[in-house]
Amino acid sequence: xxxxPSRFSxxxxxxxASAFAEVPVIASVVGTQPLRQFLTAPAKVCILxxxxxxxxPQVVPALGRAGKTVFVNVxxxxxxxxxxxxxxxxxxxGAHGVVSTRLSLIxxxxxxxxxxxxxxxxxDRSNLRRSTDAISRGAPDLxxxxxxxxxxxxxxxxxxxxxxxxxAGFVETPADVALALALGSAAAATSDPRLWHLRRDQLPxxxxxxxxRPAAPQE
Numbered sequence: 001x002x003x004x005p006s007r008f009s010x011x012x013x014x015x016x017a018s019a020f021a022e023v024p025v026i027a028s029v030v031g032t033q034p035l036r037q038f039l040t041a042p043a044k045v046c047i048l049x050x051x052x053x054x055x056x057p058q059v060v061p062a063l064g065r066a067g068k069t070v071f072v073n074v075x076x077x078x079x080x081x082x083x084x085x086x087x088x089x090x091x092x093x094g095a096h097g098v099v100s101t102r103l104s105l106i107x108x109x110x111x112x113x114x115x116x117x118x119x120x121x122x123x124d125r126s127n128l129r130r131s132t133d134a135i136s137r138g139a140p141d142l143x144x145x146x147x148x149x150x151x152x153x154x155x156x157x158x159x160x161x162x163x164x165x166x167x168a169g170f171v172e173t174p175a176d177v178a179l180a181l182a183l184g185s186a187a188a189a190t191s192d193p194r195l196w197h198l199r200r201d202q203l204p205x206x207x208x209x210x211x212x213r214p215a216a217p218q219e
Contacts, residue, residue, distance in 0.1 A: 012164040012186050013115060013141050015096075019044040019069050024181055026071075026166060026189040027196045034193055035059065038068070041196035045069040047099055047117070047189060053079035057093050064094045071097040071117055074105055084108050099144065106138035117142040117166065122150045132161045144168050144189060148176060151183050156213055159184050171195070178203040179210055 012020075027038045027046040032055065038046055039062075046068055051059060056072065063070045072080075072095050080086050082102065087109055090098055097115030100106060109116040118140040120131040135143055143162045145151055147169030151159060159165060167180035168189040177198055180188040188195075 010139075010163055015069065016045070016115070016141065016164075016186065020187045021200075023196070023199055024187045025177060025195050025198050026168075026187050027193075028168070028189050028191040030191050032059070034191070035063075037193040038196060039063070039066055041193065042199065043196040045071070045187070047071045047073055049073040049076045051077055053077060056080075056090070056095075060090075060093045060095045064096075069097070069115075070095045071099050071115065073099040073119075075100050075102070075119075084112075087112055087114060090114070097141070103134045103138050106140050110139070115142070116140040117144050119144040119146065119168075120162070121146050122154070128154070128158060132158065135162055142166050142186065145185070148180055148188065151180060151185065152210070153214060155215070156184070174198055174202065175204050175206075178206050182206040182211055183213075 023043045025043050027043045028049060029035060029038050029046045030049045048070060060070055072090050074080060074086060082105065087098060091112050091114055097117060098109050099117040099119055101119045106116045106118045118135060118138055120143060122128050122131060122145060142164055144166045145162060148167035148171050151167055164186040166187050166189050167185045171177060171188045171190040172192060177188040177195060
């Protein structure tokens with residue numbers, strides 16, 4: 001598999017680089033219950049998931065006033081349409097970005113001035129090729145790769161084609177975050193509030209054996 005070279009070494013948006021400088025963790029805030037914990041955590045970036053459309057106009061501005069960078073998962077917001085109007089609605093309420101598996105929404109987000117995060121589920125080699133093709137077309141600001149352990153099974157070339165990346169799914173410990181960063185991800189995403197307090201200087205060392213990658217397949 002040869003990923004599209006156009007995505008190699010895509011730069012991380014300066015706003016995100018600044019947000020990840022101290023705490024390289026994105027808080028996956030699923031529903032309203034964890035909101036208070038996120039507001040008091042040092043993590044700066046969140047993904048709002050499973051928020052009904054009527055809840056967003058109250059939640060998003062409050063997080064913005066607290067200095068948080070807010071992404072809305074369009075795919076998991078009940079009542080939110082899957083079109084440009086929905087993206088405009090999200091932008092107008094003060095959200096900074098959107099998350100979706102849908103290429104069409106990723107392509108529509110950038111002209112509106114939204115940060116875009118494309119979620120991809122890597123289940124096999126053919127799926128990986130389709131994902132890199134979509135990423136090359138959509139040019140998202142971030143690629144959320146799920147599940148996180150698959151990143152260690154990807155070639156360095158494949159991951160570069162999906163960069164800047166966020167490791168998500170089965171991110172459960174500080175060691176999981178440290179490994180994701182060591183393998184090249186810009187951050188890790190998790191719904192565990194304990195990891196929303198994890199600072200870079202608290203990351204555990206990563207064993208060299210954990211960084212071995214598979215060789216690129218021959219064409």
